[in-house]
Amino acid sequence: MGWLHRHRSVTPYLLLLPGLAWLALFFLVPLGFLGYQSLQTGTFESGYTFDWAFSNYWDALSTYHEQFVRSFAYAGIATLVALLVSYPLVYWIAFRAGRWKNVFLLLIVAPLFVTYLVRTLAWLNILADEGPVVGALRDLHILGPEGRLLATPVAVVAGITYNFLPFMALPIYVSLEQVDQRLLEAAEDLYASARQAFLRVTLPLSAPGIVAGTLLTFIPAAGDFINAQLLGTPRQYMVGNVIQSKFLELLDYPAAAALSFILMALILVALLVYARAVGSERLTG
């Protein structure tokens, strides 16, 4: 310990070393390999060789642009719906739920305690053709007599929304919780109506939570393939489904790697735009 005391400036590096080494070795290095793999040509049988095959990227984009558009559209809609569902809910918890706040919060994260795949499969029961939801919608003539929800974009987007909603709700709750009540009283004293006070005070103050929630929902949603696979059909497949099947079933590694890189790059671009708009310190904490 004496040596450490004399070299205090070394301490942070010693603390960082194991964690950063892990992140570098198993996050950065693999990304390098992914890039390397994405520029290879060949087949699984004959082996892949590296030859700067940038055409892989072009091929991936032109063949699967439909899946890319679908991924971002589904993720965008799911994020928006999650925001609309969770904002009033956490608003109620933060300002009206009183001493039961923590219990209600626990109810919001409760779905995360059910295995991801199992809670997605539960929607198979709920949305089944002979199930109660489809029955009710048919009776109300919102769906035709043969209409169904499973195997439609509605089911896939509903599944994605459900699975990532807690990631939207929690950050918004945290930001609402920090809203200083005295500011709302001040607004009231200055003759602001309830609506004005909400729009001019509460909503802007909860913006950081909305930003964080949007990212935490959108990023995993855009890369998801489980909902499309379990609740949809190949006509609802997203980029994740293509990457998954190319990597693990078709063993077409270069194409799969190029697709992964494009997905990550698109998400990073979206993130940077967001970071510029709200300040990067808020994103990385």
Next chain:
Amino acid sequence: MRRVRRYVLPAYALLAFVYLLLPIGVVILFSFNAPSGRFNYVWEGFTLDNWLNWDAVPGIRDAVIKSLELALVSTIAATVLGTLLALAIVRHRFRGRGATNLLIFLPMSTPEIVLGASLLTLYLNMRIVTGFITIFIAHVLFIVSYIVVTIKARLIDFDRHLEEAAADLGANEWTTFRKVTLPLLAPAILSAALLGFALSIDDFVITYFVSGPTTTFPLFVWGAARVAVPPQVNVVASAIFVVAILVALGNVLWGLRSRRTALEPMPQALPVPEQLHHAEPA
């Protein structure tokens, strides 16, 4: 009108909770179903058989044990690495602090499928055989960032005075850390570890890429979903859910209690001026 509007928000909240909790109810309900065929989609009758014979389905017991083992070792490793990282970031000034923060943040903002795919390319190119160890590496990687964030939040509003007091009383750095810092941080480390455990036991996407022949519980469900999901899957998921909820409740209550005792004024034998100063009128 006002009276009606007063009920809009609670009613909305109630509906939202129904939406959030309905699938959980379905999962638990169908763990008691007695399907006549292979498919567990329609309610056919109540039975306890699935719970009594939860491991009657070949492979399910091994998968559950594998998941628990993985979650345990990954959580321990990630908690150690994450705590050290959080201490370094909050407590020390050093070169490359921004880059460190970024490196910790990036895995969280990368889709799981890309994390899984890139690790798989690493293993393929290095000719590493996938299995338990490769899943362990992947789990520690994706958990560690969440652990850092959780502990960091707690460390930032940490009362340094207690550590300074220990130093004033002649404790060296290591003793101060062991006797003061660590016990005070224990609740934060525990919540971080619980989060890590939950993330690991639930992970499907990354595990799917790097698992090789090893089967965890989520992988078992995936395999079963291609044919027909037996009600025993619902049993295991319900059991995990109940345990997780109980642990989370315990953690919430423990957090409330330790915060209360920390805020409570010291016994009257010790009139500390600082506290008298901050004492609120009853």
